[in-house]
Amino acid sequence: MSSATPSAAGAAGVPADVMAETNANQARAAEPRASVWVSANAGTGKTYVLTRRVLRLLLAGTEPDRLLCLTYTNAAAAEMSRRVFDKLAKWAVSPPTELADALSALEGAPVEGDMLARAPTLFARAIEAPGGLKVQTIHAFCERLLQRFPLEAGVTPEFEIMDEDTQRRVLRQCIDQVLDSAANPRDVRLHTALTTAVAYAADGQFDALLDAVLRRRDTLADLLQSEAGEPVAPDDRLGGIERQLRTGLGVGETATRSSLLAEQAGLITCDEAKRAATVLAQGTKTDVARGVLLAAFSAEKNQGRRLTLLRDALLTAKLTPLARVITKKLSDAHPDVASMLEEARDTLAALVQEDGAMAVVEATMAVMRLADAIFQRYAEAKAQQAVLDYDDLISKTVALLGRSQDAQWVLYKLDNGLEHILVDEAQDTSPMQWRIVGRLAEEFFSGHGVSEHTRTLFAVGDKKQSIYGFQGARPEMFARMGARFAA
Numbered sequence: 001m002s003s004a005t006p007s008a009a010g011a012a013g014v015p016a017d018v019m020a021e022t023n024a025n026q027a028r029a030a031e032p033r034a035s036v037w038v039s040a041n042a043g044t045g046k047t048y049v050l051t052r053r054v055l056r057l058l059l060a061g062t063e064p065d066r067l068l069c070l071t072y073t074n075a076a077a078a079e080m081s082r083r084v085f086d087k088l089a090k091w092a093v094s095p096p097t098e099l100a101d102a103l104s105a106l107e108g109a110p111v112e113g114d115m116l117a118r119a120p121t122l123f124a125r126a127i128e129a130p131g132g133l134k135v136q137t138i139h140a141f142c143e144r145l146l147q148r149f150p151l152e153a154g155v156t157p158e159f160e161i162m163d164e165d166t167q168r169r170v171l172r173q174c175i176d177q178v179l180d181s182a183a184n185p186r187d188v189r190l191h192t193a194l195t196t197a198v199a200y201a202a203d204g205q206f207d208a209l210l211d212a213v214l215r216r217r218d219t220l221a222d223l224l225q226s227e228a229g230e231p232v233a234p235d236d237r238l239g240g241i242e243r244q245l246r247t248g249l250g251v252g253e254t255a256t257r258s259s260l261l262a263e264q265a266g267l268i269t270c271d272e273a274k275r276a277a278t279v280l281a282q283g284t285k286t287d288v289a290r291g292v293l294l295a296a297f298s299a300e301k302n303q304g305r306r307l308t309l310l311r312d313a314l315l316t317a318k319l320t321p322l323a324r325v326i327t328k329k330l331s332d333a334h335p336d337v338a339s340m341l342e343e344a345r346d347t348l349a350a351l352v353q354e355d356g357a358m359a360v361v362e363a364t365m366a367v368m369r370l371a372d373a374i375f376q377r378y379a380e381a382k383a384q385q386a387v388l389d390y391d392d393l394i395s396k397t398v399a400l401l402g403r404s405q406d407a408q409w410v411l412y413k414l415d416n417g418l419e420h421i422l423v424d425e426a427q428d429t430s431p432m433q434w435r436i437v438g439r440l441a442e443e444f445f446s447g448h449g450v451s452e453h454t455r456t457l458f459a460v461g462d463k464k465q466s467i468y469g470f471q472g473a474r475p476e477m478f479a480r481m482g483a484r485f486a487a
Helices: 014-030 044-058 074-093 097-106 113-128 139-150 163-182 186-199 206-214 217-223 237-249 257-265 270-280 285-299 305-313 328-333 335-385 390-402 407-415 431-445 474-487
Strands: 002-006 036-038 065-070 134-137 420-423 457-463
Touching: 014 044, 036 474, 044 065, 044 074, 044 113, 044 420, 044 457, 065 074, 065 139, 065 270, 074 097, 074 134, 134 139, 139 390, 139 431, 163 186, 163 206, 163 217, 163 237, 163 335, 186 206, 186 335, 206 335, 217 390, 237 335, 257 270, 257 305, 257 335, 270 285, 270 328, 270 335, 270 474, 285 305, 285 328, 305 335, 390 407, 390 431, 407 431, 420 431, 431 474, 457 474
Parallel strands: 002 036, 036 457, 065 134, 065 420, 420 457
Antiparallel strands: none
16 A cells, blocks of 8 residues: 655646656556555646546556446546546547557556557447446445345335435425424423423524434434444434443433432531531631521522522532632531531532533433434335435445345455445545445455455545535545555
8 A cells, every 4th residue: 555645736837846756646646556545635636647547457457347436426427437438539549659659658658569459449348348437426336236236235126316305305394293293292202302402402503403413314323233233222222322421421320410400409408507507607708608608508498599509609610619618727626517518519519510411411312312213204204215315325335235144245246346446535535435445445355355356445635625524524534544454
């Protein structure tokens, strides 16, 4: 696995040494026998390198249907295909001398023999190849794969793809249906989730909050899988997520906000508060002020106001423990009161922190419960119409290649037809999409994937050009996957 980083190229007045370095880098990146990860800035000829690599692979003897070039958009796929076919068409009609010069410039060395004889035939072979030259978006690749293995993927053989307008309309209907159900108190779980989520949404941003969660469907789907990769039982769909949240945030397994608030309010009894207030009244101005708060606490019946008084007495404005809750002179004279107040202060601070974490758990689970219900309703709507959306194409393919019982068979059948994988605009490839590339590439190096033919991986991208978050794009995955494949 080698890497190449093209420099600025093509502009008038570029120094000769820079041009030479650029040409050398582009030649290295297009080397058909090497797996290459290319980090390239805008305007450095990424499409040119990609096209050049495809052409050199074909010249080296790779059959057109054994190439898979994944691009980011249909427009990019069309442009890439046009460039390749334009060059192949020109080779098909070029005089021998002109063809030899063109191929030698492409290869960077004199070309003759088999390669020279093969070049004029490539245009027809690319057109007649089963499935054609595979320069396509990853969604188009997934669609063809699912159509080829519908039973293994668990999809309707004659499924259709929803356009984006239909997808938005159907999803909006499902959202409205779930929120209508949640507005009814008789649907206890959804009603509780809705009221909780709305209560936590700042400045009435509930719609924006729900929309943000719905855009992360692949993340929610991942969380709803067991460690073995199988779907979680319906009665515990979100239980595992909540347990992980509680553990990670340090919240007790059975704790609730009401139980934590009650525990805070009960840290000091009324008699203890009165006793402390009496002692503090004998001290400094600060002691007296704290004593007034504790006296008010002992007389207050409302839990909310009791908590406010106790926190004001024992914690800072940031709800951290006060350095001293009683002056030294009073502490020495009344060690029992000092010990009680200090223990209450430390426990209260810990409970307040746990209560804050519990609020995060509660708010997160509320919005996730709504999102899960919406996605279930959405999945049912699509199943009734025998349609898939673009996210389904990715998730169903990931499941087919990674979790289905037929995965090895599917990968074996694919492996017999793939020798080179090329990924364009790799900085905008999502983790789910990288899983697909990873599973395809892993088969290159497995026991039954061994072949006398050279197998290569190629990716080109620029982290600075990433459309962050679009379609789940994670630009850091570009470098991470490069390191993984290199290993």
